Amino acid sequence: STITETIAPTTASELVRRARRVMPGGLLGSYAMPSSVETVISHGQGARIFDVDGKSYIDYILGSGPMIVGHCHPKVVEALDKQVRRGTQYYTLSDTAIELAERLVDAIPCAEHVKLTSSGAEATFYAMRVARAATGRDKILKFKGAYHGHHDYAMTGSGMSTAGTPAAVDQTLVTATYNDIEGTLAVIADNAADLAAVIVEPVQRNTPPRPGFLEALREATSRHGIVLIFDEMVTGFRVHLEGGQGLYGVTPDLATYGKAIGGGLALAAVAGRESLMDHLNPRRNDKSGYVYMSGTLNGNPLAAAAGIATLDVLQESGAFEQLVTVSRRLRDGLGQTLTEAGVPAHILGEGAMAAVLFAEGDPFDPATAAASDPTLRSRLDAEMIERGILVNLPAKFYLSTAHNEQDVDDTIAAFGESLAAATK
């Protein structure tokens, strides 16, 4: 009752109209729900999210990943409540920020030091800047189709176009194809003298690394003095408690984390080897190598409190294993449904995520994911949302420790019906 009392008495269609009056496209960012079901969220609880019209959904968007222990986990709420009463922003050091930094250094294989930022895009931006400062080189190798945030150096050359980036930034990017070991090694060899870094998502969107791919990147970058950056924004604490580094046993020089480590508040991080991270140290002796970094909300105590509580829940004995078991049940059920329906598809996803690709071909080839029928996927989204399952199928199913077997079974049943409706 306390929740419903705080909800303004209005409807989704009225709110959507109001959003269109004051925000471009009536949207927060680039994500839009299928227009037939556009809805407005009022609150979340556990694995569920509720809209202002009172409809309940099993939530697989999970705030685009951060809500890995579900909405309003009691431990997260308690930690936030305690911190709110101590103040929400200091700018200077806090016990909360220091504790989160320690927790990240303990959990992340490559992390000797960390710096906290407010968003993932900032983290990849700083990782690239550190790599340039450390090597005295300008260029970054990025994989086509990878996403590392919205800034110019991350968007250019990725195959995801945006207007408004300076043409000159193009000159700082070199691209290769994810999982193409020989091709990538050739690009690295050709550009070795100019390359500051190779940045890679250990699992690129949903495509897992071909055996030997990450190892080959590690070997070639070490040999040429190039900084290897893992962007673990999605994979961190989600494919494995030690991220892609733990799952695949390859340790990068730097890594960027976000989403789960902020527990649903604005927090991300750059982590890595002390010698590289020291470029971010304003007290360093060699001032010429100093990489300026600042942000009003860096290490915000409220966000850090949510992050610590989230890691507490995830790292409880057996919690992550159970999350993976439930996620695997979803992957298996989706796969079986597609097989029975005779629809050619791949089910991808490691750890606590799942993705459906409507395409045949090599699942390690990123072209397979790129070829997945986008019309079918967005039609399915609408059918699923109608049936009380909130998912962004062109991206993936994100799962949380709050999702149970019944949720997953209901989801598989709804997927079967949605598939029939969308392909009829």
Ligand code: PMP
């Ligand atoms: N890197 C990856 C791999 C991501 O998935 C994202 C966000 N989806 C980012 C970077 C950017 O993070 P943010 O949206 O917090 O800026």
